[in-house]
Amino acid sequence: MLVAILAIAALAAFFGILLGYSAIRFRVEGDPIADQIDALLPQTQCGQCGHPGCRPYAEALAKGEEEINKCLPGGEALVLALADLLGREPVAMDIKEKIPSVAFIEPEDCIGCTRCIQACPVDAIIGAAKQLHAVINSECTGCELCVEPCPVACIQMRPIQEDIQRWRWPYPARQPVESDSAAPLRDAA
Amino acid sequence: MITKAKSILLSGSVLGAFAIGGVTLVAVTQGSVGERIADNQYQAMKRKLDTILPAAQVNNDPLQDHIQVSASELLGAESTQVYRARQDQSPVALVLEPVVPDGYAGPIKLLVSVLHDGTLGGVRVVSHHETPGLGDKIEEAKSDWVLDFTGKSLTNPPLEKWGVKRDGGEFDQFTGATITPRSIVNAVRDTLLYVQQQGETLYEPLDVDTTAPASATGGQG
Amino acid sequence: MVIALKPKSSPERRLWRFHGGIHIPDEKALSNGRAIERAPLAARLWVPLQQHIGAPGRPLIAVGDSVLKGQMIAEPTGFISAPVHAPTSGRVVAIEPHPVPHPSGLSAPCALIEPDGAETWAELPPPLADYPQLDPALIRERIRWAGVVGMGGASFPTSVKLTPGTDREIHTLIINGAECEPYITCDDRLMRERAAHILEGVRIMHHLLRVRTVLIGIEDNKPEAIAAMQLALAETDMGGYTEIVTIPTLYPSGGEKQLIRILTGKEVPTSGIPAQIGIVCQNVSTAAAVADAVLEGRPLIARVVTVTGHAIAEPRNLEVPVGTPIEHLIAQCGGYRETPRKLICGGPMMGFELRESTTPITKSTNCLLALAPAEAPDPEPALACIRCGRCAEVCPAKLLPQQLYWNARAKDLDRVQDYNLFDCIECGCCAQVCPSHIPLVQYYRYAKTEIWAREQEKRKSEQARARHAAKQARLERQEQEKQARLRKQKEALAAKPAAAADGDDAKKVLIEAARQRAAERKRSDAAGQD
Amino acid sequence: MSAPQSYGHILSGGVWSNNQMLVALLGLCPLLATTTSATNGLGMGLATTAVIVCSNGTVSLVRNLVRPEIRIPVFVLVIASFVTLVELIMQAFFYDLYQVLGLFISLIVVNCMIIGRAEAFASKNRVDRALLDGLAVGLGATLVLTTLGGLREFVGQGTLFFQADLLLGDWAKAISLSLGDDFHGALIAILPPGAFIGLGLMIALKNLIDQRAKRRQVAAQPASAQPVTAPT
Amino acid sequence: MPNSVISSPHVPRVNRVDRVMLDVLLALIPGILVMTWFFGWGLLINCVLAVTFAVAAETVVMLLRGRSPLIALRDLSAVVTAVLFALSVPPILPWWLTLLGMLFAIILVKQLYGGLGYNPFNPAMAAYVFLLISYPVAMTTWLAPAGLAEHPLSFMESLRLILNGTLPTGFEWDALSSATPLDEMRGKLDLGQTIEQIGQSQTWGWLGGRGWEWVGVAFLLGGVYLLWRRLITWHIPVSMLLGLTATATLFWAIDPHTHPSPIFHLFSGAAMLGAFFIATDPVTACTTKKGQLVFGASIGLIVYVIRSWGGYPDAVAFAVLLMNIAAPTIDYYTQPRVFGHGSART
Known part of the structure; x- marks a missing residue:
């Protein structure tokens, strides 16, 4: 009996030491x-x-x-x-998704205060103090961060217009009868 | 460096401590219920033997009184236990553990008791892999078929009638399966033949030397 | 110039087979019996300012301008780009978005030209009849100037295709006269009637590419076209390197990659171009347009369009100026026999529906198809895919259409690419044979455009990340600089007391004024809405 | 980490909403192998519950002593000790049941459900919560095991709680139910494939009930943060 | 507006699911006739019962799912499933087993996975296996074929037997039933008889068991019709039969006394039915050509293995179901070389 206990204890101690060493030796830094x-x-x-x-x-x-x-x-x-x-459970969005938009500066009202320029996280607004500012449409991410700081409320978000380049084929309306089932099981392979 | 070594040793000792704790716990429990467990096991085996032995006539403990024989030809296994049931030293019955090698799906282990007059005390199936619903009717729990053996001997029916009805014998096969009952009938017949061949030698008492170890192994059943 | 000494190679030229393909009723007899006719000018021409794949052109005209026939109205802006010319003389009435032939039915900038009826030509460059002696670059420049694009439907600028890279030798020129889609007969008629002209174009392209072999592939359901081309070929000195190859009729043998496979046994690598395997492929109409540009100095301003379908009273081929509204063409063909179920631009297998009768013809519009209800019955509701595999059997790209379908349907855009979505040529064979009537091609098109959009978004987000990082870095630097300055100022302040700055106050006044102005405007807006 | 869960939450999570067998699909080996009858399922469930309560409690008690690198071995040691304990006790007091379940009792050691709870819950929570969690998870498992066992037993041989007296004593003969010998049971239910089919049906049933409940809840109040269905 | 965009092709579609299914039913007719000839009216009664149950089950499930049952019934897939099932089970199967089988096939195997096209397992075979495992006695009690039977059952006798379990007066089960050739082969080999001795028996015919061989031939005929109509390709049937033949030939060559000939294997049990009508079920089979070869050959191999050493006499259903599971994986690893990919011939 005692032999069994001692043997197991020795084994456990050995592996504990091994693990303790490994924990130090193989530590991974960073958070990829x-x-x-x-x-x-x-x-x-x-x-x-x-x-x-x-x-x-x-x-x-x-x-x-x-x-x-x-x-x-x-x-x-x-x-x-x-x-x-x-590996988490999907959760619904708090708010409905927005339509993609870009900021637009009303040229008549802009006083050139540069506050929107400071607010823009991606430098998509050009202009200088006391000069009319303008949004570079292609760089604007639609984040709306510039709307709030504008003292004269001259910035609006405008939906991006659909055109031939941006047009996408619609998801087929003619669905097979079992359209509501999710991805088929066969695809799991 | 010192802290590192310390932490490594700490890991080892904590794990070791848990091992000691766990094993001690198990050991203590084992010590307190070990006897009870052994008794349970012994009782279970005994109950099984009692169903195929004329219990009223037996007053020894067949589980303590057993020998090991080797007869792969007739008993299907390299070595088999033979338990002897006696009443006041006079032989009553033998219990053998033949193996049926040619079941439909692998070997079938049997427990067969043969009374001293050569008739069957009973046949039970210990383990098998037969098709569920077909071949597994050899189990006592599923069908009464296996009970039909009780009372049969090499003369009742005569040796040539030891087969299933489909082969011209006396024993029922069950619907949908012939192979399984056929093999079992053959195996039981062979067991009877073996007992007949060996005669009284199977009842010979054990030497004093071998009794002790035999009872020890018997205890573990 | 290669002198033809060797007789034409044997007619038993080896042909290869591509996987799959289908036989469909070709319906060509509807329209191939009549000669090409010139349609009278329409009252208004909507000329799309971009009619090619590549960088959009820059408009050269303004509303109110008078234009002459053949005058350039949009100039190319890049290497892969093409100009647009005025199809007739007249006045530019408007430049505005107008429906163009596109599956979306959306509008694109067009010049609305009101013809004056005089058909006055602009000053044209001189013909280059002696092109064999000229610098190939000059000839390419001429083709580029003429705005020649692939007229089989791809509308890729032809001059670019005729400019092979220096690293690869082009050995074979393939002229696509297969015209495998049902109904369409414009190339058929063109080959029958203008074979010599086409061959002139082929000779120019042969000269530019310096290829060893020219193969003209024509499906065997157009025997007259084959005969006409052979006759014309016999009258030229091109026989030594040119061969007219009759190929079996099987849709889609007119697909570029399929035709190359049939004629040479080679496969164009995935997401590659034929030039990578030493081949250039051009349509017969394009060859004719090249001949126009080089030998006559005329830009591409008109083309032959098949107007057909059982709903058309008198189907035929019309030569029409680019920009002509389709309603005008249908009127020229006697209008409708019965109300069409669908109006298709292109063939029935790959074309798309047109919704506006004022949609104009472009350089790549080869067919206008008015399908009667019996020809194009309403699609039945799709049933579930039963994995019968017919689609895979007919797929000319050897894809697994049902796997593409499952994944496109599940919107799994990554896996659909694993199954090589982008090798799909959208020929429609799979959808045609599908017993469950699933709109397979639409699933693929949906997935393709979604993937493109997603990639664009990814590029944009990558750009945004970089710009954000740059801004952060700049702000940090400025902060450090400011700290450094402040330290210095503090040191200076220690020396002498500072004067109050009043610049800030001035700014505040200005902001207040503007704020009031904006508020004023908002009030008036709100009032207006009430 | 988020705030400690309420007792009610722990209980309902273990028994239903996060049922380790139906939701996490852990511990399938005993689930599939031992549920040939309601009695077997109940016995296995009780054994598992005993082990998981003990191991959760112990792990929670020592959670601050154990270094991360030897965490798993310690858990395994603790669990293995308790399993052996349960096995010994079973052999001593429920020998007939042990003969049926014996092989699988030892396999409780590697039941990922138990080590999963030790790792995910007990090693991060106070001992009272850990014990409750063990009890809840064990009850959830017992519920599933007994139900599946009953289902298979009923469909397969037309009985329910047959031989329950082996586990519960003679009074349990009263709860045994039999449809009689004329019943043609679908043997497949008792065989291994029946375990898979039955488990699948039970999971489907649970999802159905949850969906219904959610729909009712959504109808009652406009949703704020409802889980969307995962695309699998 | 944009949602009304309909993509090309704008041509009438040439194939329809219901016509495909109808053709499959047509191709089954010779087999049905021959089986009815040899095994009596019970077969037809079973067909009618199975179709009725299957259609009813499909209707109920579609209604429960809140859809029009017509959509599912129109494609005739339930009828095909029912007929294939009825052809696989003994012709005197009690009606309630047919009912159980059809409920299992339609509800559990087909509709719970999403209906036609989504079921990973062949419904008819899954139902067959379900019943075989659950009720092995009823599922293995076959009638003796015509010519060997002591008492061929009349229509009313068959009906009574199926609906009521009433045996014709004066006959016991043993008089009516007979082991299938595969069963008999297995049983007699087990007794130590050689193939030659077994072949002497009057139950033996020309290619396999008396009667059974003609059933095989009839299904082969139907299969040829399917091939001719191009509803199936040769890949699965040929590879499956070759897989079975090759394995059987190997063992036969090793010892012809204890291993029946490949011909026996081809014309016994459900080999032909399986090769042309069951393994080729497009929903549950492999879809790539290479994959179909692997799929078919593996079925052939598994059939031989289970027939020779397994727990049940015939094995087509088990083999098909096993390979159904493997089909997606096989498909994944046997994708054809896409045009323009890899080593193109130049």
Whole structure:
């Protein structure tokens, strides 16, 4: 009996020492998961998630300190992608998704105060003090961060117009009868 | 460096401590209920034997009184236990553990008791892999078929009638399966033949030397 | 110039087979019996300012301008770009978005030209009849100037295709006269009637590419076209390197990659171009347009369009100026025999529906198809895929259409690419044979455009990330600089007391004024809405 | 980490909403192998509950002593000790049941459900919560095991709680139910494939009930943060 | 507006699911006739019962799912499932087993997975296996074929037997039933008889068991019709039969006394029915050509293995179901080389 106890204890002690050594020897630094999350985020830097930019939100997610449904520009697609990456349960978005828009500065009202320029996270507004400001449409991420600071409320968000270049083929309306079932089982392979 | 070594040793000792705790717990329990467990096991085996032995006539403990024989030809296994039931030293019955090698799906283990007059005290199936719903009617729980053996001997029916009805014998096969009952009938017949061949030698009392170890192994059943 | 000494290679030229394909009723007899006719000018021409794949052109005209026939009204802005010329003389009435031939039915900028009827030509560049002696660059420049684009439907600028890279030798020129889609007969008629002209174009392209072989592939359901081309070929000195190859009728043998496979046995690598395997492929109409540009100095301003379908009273081929509204063409063909179920631009297998009768013809519009209800019955509701595999059997790209379908339907854009979505040529064979009547091609098109949109978004977000990072870095630098300055100022302040700055106050006054102005405007807006 | 869960939440999570067998699909080995009858399922469930309560309690008590690198071995040691304990007790007091379940009792050691709770819950929570969680999870498992066992037993041989007296004593003969010998049971239910089919049906049933409940809840109040269905 | 966009092709579609299914039913007719000839009216009664139950089950499930049952019934897939099932089970199967089988096939195997096109397992075979495992005695009690039977059952006798379980007066089960050739082969080999001795028996015919061989030939004929109509390709049937033949030939060559000939295997049990009508079920089979070869050959191999050493005499259903599971994986690893990919012939 005593022999059995001692043998097991010795074995356990040996493996404990081995594990203790391994824990020190093979420690991994850094947090690559945050990079992966950051790559999924839309990089609007809009701050609507409550974090100052996309990277901080990614880091918070990586630490498990945040919900995955905070990114409004990413929408439901992002929630599903994050749920997939982080192995979490998908959660519905708080608010409906917005239509993609860009900021537009009313030229007549702009007083050239540069506050919107300071607010823009991606330098998509050009202009100088006391000069008319203008939005570079192709750079604007639609984050709306410039709308609030404008003292004369001359910035509006305008939906991006559909044109031939931007047009997408619609998802077929003629669905097979079992259209509501999700991805088929056969695809699991 | 020192802290590192310390932390490694700490890991080892914590794990070791848990091992000691766990094993001690198990050891203490084992010590307190071990006898009861052994008794349970012994009782279970005994109950099984009692169903195929004329219990009223037996007053020894067949589980303590057993020998090991080797007769792969007729009993299907390299070595088999033979339990002897006696009443006041006079032989009553033998219990053998033949193996049926040619079941439909692998070997079937039997428990067969043969009374001293050569008739069957009973046949039970210990383990098998027969097709559920077809071949598994050899189990006592599923069908009464196996009970039909009780009372049969090499003369009742005569040796040539030891087969299933489909082969011209006396024993029922059950619907949907012939192979399984056929193999069992053959195996029981062979067991009877073996007992007949060996005669009284199977009842010979054990030497004093071998009794002790035999009873020890018998206890573990 | 290669002198033809060797007799034409044997007619038993080896042909290859591509996987799949289908036989469908070709319906060509509807329209191939009549000669090409010139349609009278329409009252208004909507000329799309971009009629090619590539960088959009820059408009050269303004509303109210008078234009002459053949005058350039939009100039190319890049290497892969093409100009647009006025199809007739007249006045530019408007430049505005107007429906153009596109699956979306959306509008794009067009010049609305009101013809003056005089058909006055602008000053044209001189013909280059002596092109064999000229610098190939000059000839390419002429083709580029003429705005020649692929007229089989792709509308890729032809001059670019005729400019092979220096690293790869082009050995074979393939002229596509297969015209495999049902109904369409414009290339057929063109080959029958203008074979010599087409061959002139081929000779120019042969000269530019310096290829060893020219193969003209024509499906065997157009025997007259084959005969006409052979006759014309016999009268030229091109026989030494040119061969007219009769190929079996099988849809989609007119697909570029399929035709190359049939004629040479080679496969164009995935997401590659024929030039990578030493081949250039051009349509017969394009060859004719090249001949126009080089030998006559005329830009591409008109083309032959098949107007057909059982709903058309008198189907035929019309030569029409680019920009002509389709309603005008249908009127020229006697109008409708019965109310069409669908109006299709292009063939029935790959074309798309047109919704506006004022949609104009472009350089790549080869067919206008008015399908009667019997020809194009309403699609039945799709049933579930039963995995019968017919689609895979007919797919000319050897894809697994049902896997594409499952994944496109599940909107799994990654996996649909794993199954090589982008090798799909959208020929429609799979959908045609599908017993469950699933709109397969639409699923693929949906997935393709979604993927493109997603990639664009990704690029944009990548850009935004970089710009954000740059801004952060700049702000940090400025902060440090400011700290440094403040330190210095503090040191200076220690020396002498500062004067109050009043610049801030002035700014505040200005902001207040503007704020009031904006508030005023909002009030008036609100009042207006009430 | 989020605030500690309420007792009610722990209980309902273990028994229903986060049922380790139906939702997390853990511990399938005993689930599929031992549920040939309601009695077997109940016995296995009770054994598992005993082990998980003990191991959760112990792990929670020592959670601050154990270093991360030897966490798992310690859990395994704790669980293995308790399983052996349960096995010994079973052999001593429920020998007939032990003969049926014996092989699988030892396999409780590697039941990922138990180590999962030790790792995910007990090692992060106070001992009272850990015990409650163990009890809830064990009850959830027992519920599933007994139900599946009953289902298979009923469909397969037309009885319910057959031989329940082996486990519960003679009074349990009263709860045994039999449809009689004329019943043609679908043998497949008792065989291994029946376990899979039955489990699948039970999961489907649970999802159905949850969906209904959710729909009712949504109808009652406009949703704020409803989970969307995962695309699998 | 944009949602009304309909993509090309704008031509009438040439194929329809219901016509495909109808053709399959047509192709089954020779087999049905021959089986009825040899095994009596019970077969037809079973067909009618199975079709009725299947259609009823499909209707109920579609209604429960809140859809029009017509959509599901119109494609005739339930009828095909029912007929295939009725052809696989003994012709005197009690009606309630047919009912159980059809409920299992339509509700559990087909509709719970989403209906036609979504079921990973062949419904008819899943139902067959479900019943075989659950009720092995009823599922293995076959009638003796015409010519060997002591008493061929009349229509009313068959009906009574199926609905009531009433045997014709004066006959016991043993007089009516007879082991299938596969069963008999297995049983007699087990007794130590050689193939030659077994072949002497009057139950033996020309290719396999008396009567059974003609059933095989009839299904082969139907299969040829399917091939000719291009509803199936040769890949699965040929590879499955080759897989079975090759394995059987190997063992036969090793010892022809204890291993029946490949011909026997081809014309016994459900080999032909399985090869042309069951393994080729497009929903549950492989879809790539290479994959179909692997799929078919594996079924052939598994059939031989289970027939020779398994717990049940025939094995087509088990083999098909096993390979159904593997089909998606096989498909994944046998994708054809896409045009323009990899080593193109130049």
